[in-house]
Amino acid sequence: MTPTLAPSSRVQLTEDGKLRHFLTTEHLPRSLLEDILDTAASFVDVGGRSIKKVPLLRGKTVVNLFFESSTRTRSTFELAAQRLSADVLNLDIAKSATSKGETLLDTLRNLEAMAADMFVVRHQDSGAPFFIANEVTPNVAVINAGDGRHAHPTQAMLDMYTIRHYKGGFEGLKVAIVGDILHSRVARSQIHALNILGADEVRLIGPKTLLPVEAESLGATVFTDMALGLKDVDVVIMLRLQKERMDSALLPSEGEFFRLYGLNNDKLQLAKPDAIVMHPGPINRGVEIASEVADGPRSVILNQVTFGIAVRMAVMSMAISGQESSAHGRTGGERGQ
């Protein structure tokens, strides 16, 4: 499992507690997570306007620094940046020969020297965005867009937004996360956020081979029986089953997985009558979720996507604002000499 990246909140926050980088939900104060949700609420409306743009990041350069390709995640950050009026530079380092044997640090130093303001980083290695955040100049803010098995904090926060939107808050809520918890950066970030925001109970449901051994220290309870796990929950979060896992020895057949852990209307009956169903997408119909549920009245899967743009706009604008307030009073680095 991922090593604990202990004093993670320190690098994420300015001296007066504002968001500076957004790398993980772990160890962040509840008030900050609530700030993110409140700021996002002010942006949700932007997507419904005729002119979907606010000038908050005008003249800023956002670099999508994707060491692992992901058109979908990159697109949501690109749209969020456009709606904040930022300029976007897409660097698909997985595909390009950008680095030509250059070290990661040299790549970063070069982008800093081009006066980039923000790196949105996706990386196959757990911890890479932390390494980057620790290394960048005071002029750059770093957003983690998914690192290895470690964290995917903007996904977790859009999930929190969705839950708060439909449930009014977290007090007394029972939330089930179902599927391949072990390999899921999304689940890890959700568990931290749910506990910080005061959810009553976080349940992890899946086959033993896909459950993390440290579940209890994460503040969650584990279930291998889906019927027991779903009993009376308010929120069901289904995880995507990666094809590469299905081919491995960790899992029975696809059909067997669906029988045991796929969500259909019958199993959903066990949850509370007003339970909502979530999924980070893209969904595998008939693998982890039945179409009757995905397209059913309790699914809020597409609303998550809508809220996701607003949450990313919130995190991006807060991190730039934190970076600016924190750089204020300093010499401002070597720029402009």
Added chain:
Amino acid sequence: MTPTLAPSSRVQLTEDGKLRHFLTTEHLPRSLLEDILDTAASFVDVGGRSIKKVPLLRGKTVVNLFFESSTRTRSTFELAAQRLSADVLNLDIAKSATSKGETLLDTLRNLEAMAADMFVVRHQDSGAPFFIANEVTPNVAVINAGDGRHAHPTQAMLDMYTIRHYKGGFEGLKVAIVGDILHSRVARSQIHALNILGADEVRLIGPKTLLPVEAESLGATVFTDMALGLKDVDVVIMLRLQKERMDSALLPSEGEFFRLYGLNNDKLQLAKPDAIVMHPGPINRGVEIASEVADGPRSVILNQVTFGIAVRMAVMSMAISGQESSAHGRTGGERGQ
């Protein structure tokens, strides 16, 4: 051949007859095609200005949704969108792993949830943009950028613009379309548009194997002899010969094709003295057109490209305007909740 997608105009128009989606020229009222040409005329000037931009689509999100790669067509839509001040998201689904096994509908629903305003769709399957237009929320307008062998309506309309520009109108005009008509979505859209706009005669010229059997029901006459077909025409539209056709059994050798159906100055003599020569590009010099013609005084091939940006700006702005007037008075979907 392509099945008739009969009540196609219904999905394309708002209740009060404005453009809502632009999928095919077939069945559209003449007044609407003329509206497109008139609107384009107001944009042609923008390309000649020092600041080539109008604010009509500011804050709108245009998604180039290309299931079939085409740098050239994508570029013209991207430029048109930029000059309308829209934000553009390029999704090259042919190349990316975007979908990861996701269904087309799920991809669409996700983009809708991101508050996209327009999908510019190119797809290898005839009818795909219709399917998409029938499925999208009231907040999205769909533009067909070429589907299978079916239609390429913005190309046809830029051709109409070019003809009207040089000939003043369509009354009394004889127009020849030469080459591989059978497989050409461009030709199909041209034939519909020419008939709707009142051209006198549409002639299809090519080897029997490349002529559609339903020519007459399309409102065109067929010629296998180029000399007869070109006699006294006002407009000659050469089609691009696809390399993959040349290798098939449908065609004689490249040299033989050029001898019979390639346009050179000698053959062009048969047309009217002031006939214009058009081609959708990219041209194959010496295959379907001789350089002496392509670069000669009667070629308007590059002017077509210039007009093409204006026509795409017209269609995009009209569809957004139709979408907005049509969405007006509704609840506005789930956005912004």
Added chain:
Amino acid sequence: MTPTLAPSSRVQLTEDGKLRHFLTTEHLPRSLLEDILDTAASFVDVGGRSIKKVPLLRGKTVVNLFFESSTRTRSTFELAAQRLSADVLNLDIAKSATSKGETLLDTLRNLEAMAADMFVVRHQDSGAPFFIANEVTPNVAVINAGDGRHAHPTQAMLDMYTIRHYKGGFEGLKVAIVGDILHSRVARSQIHALNILGADEVRLIGPKTLLPVEAESLGATVFTDMALGLKDVDVVIMLRLQKERMDSALLPSEGEFFRLYGLNNDKLQLAKPDAIVMHPGPINRGVEIASEVADGPRSVILNQVTFGIAVRMAVMSMAISGQESSAHGRTGGERGQ
């Protein structure tokens, strides 16, 4: 070696001596190079501002026309264009099937017809940007972003900016360029610029197999012994060693190359005490430069990157301005007819 492209300054300048295209530093008047540096100085500040944008190229279309892929160089031009408020179209012709057998000229004519204002050209063939500049309409400005072994003039000018910034000027300066001079378009453009700007001495240091035979006619002296070459120089410019060269017969082993021509602190001792160390990037640590030098107090490698954005903004805005003043009074070509 590259053929002399003799009256190169003619195509680069307007009738009254302003920059029209930027293709090579060779044969340009000293006053023009100084103008570029002065204009860049006014842009260096932009990268340090909260809103990193000036409206100089608003509504202009810049096409990055890359026949040879280069994410890094493309990114610097894209950022420079964004900060000038231009619209950017990236065409990676090396990767795309854009041309489909279309001739280079036809590709250019089509982009012109789309009302592009600037082509930023990278091409594997020496002279390609000249060919293009000679062919384009009066409405387009061409910037050479590297052609074959011939020239990379924006890189050379950012190097000149860096030298002037740290040394105050060029009078009396001794500059050493080290490595594979023979194949380097960067070195060639640097040598011309240094001589035009009045540097005292330009030294080329490398193994005999990687030194150009025409060094003296270029206005440079050659050294195969690095110790002799570095003696008392004010500026050391290290070139990147291309991996493909290392595998060829032209070179000894990588370790042997570093021993003879790699820059470490010991060798740097031979230069003046206040000598600066430059490199066009990306650096090969331990191949042509030791980390102790690259990260040391005399390295200005990252400052080159910062200045590079400003220099590219300068060249782009000057070329557009020259194009506009030169097009003024003409009919304006076929646009908008």
